[in-house]
Amino acid sequence: MKNLSRLTLALLAAASSLAFAAGSADGVSVVDPYVRMVPPGAKATAAFMVLKNAGDKDARLVKAESGAAKVVELHNHINEGGVMKMRQVQAIDIKAKGEAALQPGGYHVMLINPTAPLKEGDKVALTLGFADGSSKNVEAVVKKPEAAPAPAAMDHGHHHKH
Numbered sequence: 001m002k003n004l005s006r007l008t009l010a011l012l013a014a015a016s017s018l019a020f021a022a023g024s025a026d027g028v029s030v031v032d033p034y035v036r037m038v039p040p041g042a043k044a045t046a047a048f049m050v051l052k053n054a055g056d057k058d059a060r061l062v063k064a065e066s067g068a069a070k071v072v073e074l075h076n077h078i079n080e081g082g083v084m085k086m087r088q089v090q091a092i093d094i095k096a097k098g099e100a101a102l103q104p105g106g107y108h109v110m111l112i113n114p115t116a117p118l119k120e121g122d123k124v125a126l127t128l129g130f131a132d133g134s135s136k137n138v139e140a141v142v143k144k145p146e147a148a149p150a151p152a153a154m155d156h157g158h159h160h161k162h
C-alpha cells in the first residue's frame, strides 16, 4: 500500500504541474481541424480549424509545428487592390471567450513542402504554440477541398478564394 500511495502522490504532482504549464492552451479548444488535400507533388497545402477560447484571458497563437511539412507558417489572406494574397503573420489572436476561424480565404496554417503525400483521411499532427509558451497538440484530418467546409464560399460570393 505504501507504493500505491507514493504512486498516487507522483500522479497528483504530475497532474498539477501539467495544469500549471497549460496556460492559454488550457482554455483553447480546437474545432474541426482539417488539412486540404492537394495533388501529389504539390508544394504546399494548408490546415484550417476554429480556435475557441473559453478562458478569461486573450490567447495568442504564435506558431504551428508539424512533421508533415518542411516549413510551417501562420498565414492570412489580404485583399490588395482586389487581389487576394497570402501573407505570413506573427500571431493570430483569440479573444477571451471568443474564437478565431482559420478558414479558406482567411487565416490558415501553411504547410510548405510536405514531407510525404497526404491522402484523404490521413491524420496530420500539428502542435500549436501560444505566446505564453503553452502548446496544444492537434490532429487534422486530410479532406478533399469539395468535402471540406468552406464558410467563405457561403458568404454570397463577397470573399475571394485562393
Ligand SMILES: [Cu+2]
Pocket (backbone or CB within 6 Å): 046, 075, 076, 086, 087, 108, 109, 110
Ligand atoms: Cu498561406
